Amino acid sequence: MESLPVRVGCLYAGDRTDEQIAAHEWCRAHTQAATPLSMETIVDQDLSAYDLLWWHRDEPVEASVASAASAGADTLRSYIENGGGMLLSLQALAAVTSVGIDPIEPDVTGYEQIDHPTGFAPKAVHSEHPIFEGFIDWFYTLPDREHHPVARYESIVPAHGQILGSAIHASDLLPGHKEIISWSIGDGSVYGVGARIEFADVTAGGYRIERDQFVRNLLTTLGGERRPALTDRPVTETELTRLRSALENDHQRPSYHLTPPANWINDPNGIIHYNGEYHVFYQYNPAGPFHGTIHWGHARSEDLCTWTDEPVALSPDPDGPDRDGCWSGCAVIDTDGTPTIIYTGGRGSEQLPCLATATDETLNSWEKDPENPIISSVPTEPEILGTADWSAEFRDHNVWREDGWWYHLIGAGLQDGGGVVLLYRGETLSEWEYVGPLLSGDYEVPHTVWECPEYLDLGEKDLLHISNYRDVRYVVGEIDLTAPAFTVENEGLLDYGSFYAPQSTTTPDERVLMWGWIKENRPVEAQWNAGWSGALSIPRELSIGSDGDLIQRPAREIADLREELLVARTDTLEAGDRQQLPLTGNAYEIGLTLSRSDSESVFELGCFESPALSEQTRIRWRDDDVVVDRSNATHDPAPETDAVRLPVDQNDELSLRIFIDGSILTVFANDRQCLTTRVYPTRSDADGVSVAVREGTMSIEASAWTLASSYDR
Template identity: 40%
Template sequence: MQRKHLTDHHRTAYHFQAPSNWMNDPNGLVQWKGNYHLFYQYHPHGPLFGKIHWGHAMSADLLHWTHLPIALSPTEGGPDEDGCWSGCIVNNQGVATIVYSGNAHGRQLPCVATSQDDDLRTWHKYAGNPVVADWPAELDIVEFRDHCVWQEGEMWYQVIGSGFKGVGGAALLYRSPDLLRWEYLQPLCVGNKDESGTMWECPDFFPLGDKHLLTVSSIPDGLVYYFIGSYQNFTFTPESQGLLDGGRHFYAPQSMRDDQGRRLMFGWLREGRDDTDLLQAGWAGAMSLPRILSLQPGGTLGIEPASEIEQLRLRRHTVEPQTITGQQTVVEQLFSNALEINLDIDSQTASSCGLILRDSAYPEESIAISLQEMGLNIEANNGHTAQEAEQYSLVIGRHTLRIFLDGSVLEVFIDGRACLTERFYHSAPQQLNLSLFASGGEATLHQMDVWEMDTIWQ
């Protein structure tokens, strides 16, 4: 199956993917003894969601990954017999400790596992799992799963994803002296079901600058919301909020603070095709590029790809600054669908402007990335139907876009403060051409660079 994947042009060259089969949420992001570790939700027996394990990969440079043996597997008759669901890793006095959701009989409860290995290959589950025996009895909640754990002084704290019936999503706060005995404190934060969904999965909570940031993956919205605010007296008070990604293919992100002091985040990139296509392909899911989060002046969120990605740049194509009217091809004969495109463009008098990618062998297929009065829009046309991504609202004018095309993945970073992700499934690339366009007036290209990108796999 892995040999078959080598010729699958929908697979990625520089986004992380499992060797085969199904993968979803990033888990247990940690830098341990100099290496980055990426664990992830994994079904090793097929390309559809099933009995979930923890896959594992390691990297010295955040680019090139080594696949390692499965880290966690369900234990028959145990509290995770139906799946080892999402969680995180913390350093408990030199011992790597996983806190994850054990799934059994339709309910998820917190479980713990530890490792003494330098490369975190071998894990031992705590005999007393689950470490929280049940949901808080006094709360009328819809679900209870996924964990973010941190230490303050001598105490450990964690938030668990949940939601109050008829109210909205919630992040529930617990504390413990030893990661094994947990006391429920109170809700850290409660949302409005009409604004951010009825259930919050995969909560992630951490300091950012002089504020705190909470990210949640929302049901039924399928979107990732972030909240920036203040944290005191076990309560988080949001002061601003937004979408972490404007598309519906980015979900369940998790972050970590690395040795450089960066807040580093990965997210799961969901597929956009049906089960029949997944069964034929033999795989599903990818990780986003590593994203760096920061607090910008004025308390706004900054989102940029990790600078390590630039090491993958190969052949460069530069387009000179110019006035854009109509549509004109600016780069031809790209024989790769692994590209980075940096675009600095001003709409000026145009009502719409942007970039079109088209393969000369399949002229009916295209990807259009456009600045319009309604905001940034991505439209992927496979020759039969046009699929529009969720638009990202912005004021039309001058904007800088960093566009990453990789197999069936498209990530667009907007002005270093937002991102829009799309999945698409076009024919095998033969000769990509890039065109700029402006309609309803003139636009100005200030800068455009295109790089063909190297693969992260041997």
């Protein structure tokens, strides 16, 4: 095999092990030059003769080795900043702090025994990275072995590095085993591969071939001048746009729903209107499209239609109470006009409230309170649920000001079963006194936690909603902040589908708008391969009707997304009639007013239809429910395809507003009930739409618009 056109400085500390010697011999055989360099004397070395440096270490980084690395850190850093490349492999990755690369070291180091082949899965946004050249998908670099050296980020992520790939064990993806990392430092780059490239006693065959290809790619890229600029740690507008554009050809990805540029999103957080703009923060994992290592992502908009991606707003502090995640919370304007975030910080088995204040008008920079956590312990009455993960299930925050006091809701679980919403109050946002449980329930369900509680003043009535792992339940009634208590007069579900953990804000004209997390209904592997996971719902406007029930409508601003009116007609269809609507592209809104001849009539809207109808989703109105039939929605057997039911009032008229966007389907019925679900057509041309009557006679008044993207205008 032809030698690589790079000159490598092979770093080591102390005596070289058999593994290091084997790696250096491999390097000498595959490169133009490979020279051993002692870390103990690196401070005196002229490194300009090397295209890259490679530190391969199979043993732990002991204190003496870390000290040697620290002594040479300035020399190494200068070399990298001036355009050099550096590869840290196996347990050398644990020296990133000593070398001055990153303040956060891998949290898993040592050895592991694995009785099956292992390798790597590139992240979708980095699948075209040159270190993965020659690999179509996942690849395997090691057979089963007893003593694998390893260094990886598992429950944490590096402060500055980006994850390029994670581990695979046999046929299982382990996205949380983050083992391929890159850093950009000045004009240079550092790559870390914390496992699965070993050289001593590795048998020949496919594993060795793929290992050789991978290591050659690493060395050639680091030693060359064509290192990719794409980062999933974007800060500038150019970087943010480049990351979002990397996934733009996915026909299943939403275009007008709020999404992160890539990777993972879950709960909406800190929704606030400030200085003429809406700011939506959200739970975000920069490491990839899976749950974990939660940060706060950020997007802003002046009109709720066009959204601008912003840099990450909150990141875990390696020395703080949020080391393991900055979890859900809210944002308010303090009495002095300062935007303030109250969020859940996680560290070890503790999750406690933390506070951060904005330090600029763009809300891109936040300063955490040095006294965090602002509530240091959970209440003793009632007894809060403890689990294997948390000493107390005590999280998520809703804060508002009323009658000179700040009030604060926190979600929790009860040790004896059921969920509970706890009420606090304070004169400031950093000092709180416990008032008591505001509302509890689900006693028959053990290990239930009422997550993401939110209180909303809707005028004559109050609304409180909670998320209980399964549904988002709401109660309408009256709140008593003194007792405390909530008198329930009416209750129901906010959504009958994949809608969770909503949060709201009040507009300048006093309307209440709510966003929720739209979950995925497909396996983790599919989300990994797509490069993104989750979206936020379109904002919905909440109010109370004259009957005391909850009204839910799409926010009126969504109408500004309409591009072209393609359907505007009224028809009467008989049983067996079917009409094709001139809609394509799966980014549209449909309005329907239906009148049926009798309760036996059946209406059907077909969407996500392929030309031969081998893929199609049917929205069917029969009797007193609307059913989304996904049984033929996709040729892919992995996503969930069960039917989803939305109950509606039993009468002969029905009003529907339906929003289709990529893989999201949302139905608003009679301005009351909502259903949000996911559909994953395999074919990109599965975007046809039709109306049909299966039984009886139906009068159909229909209108339909294509909707513009929220990101490319």
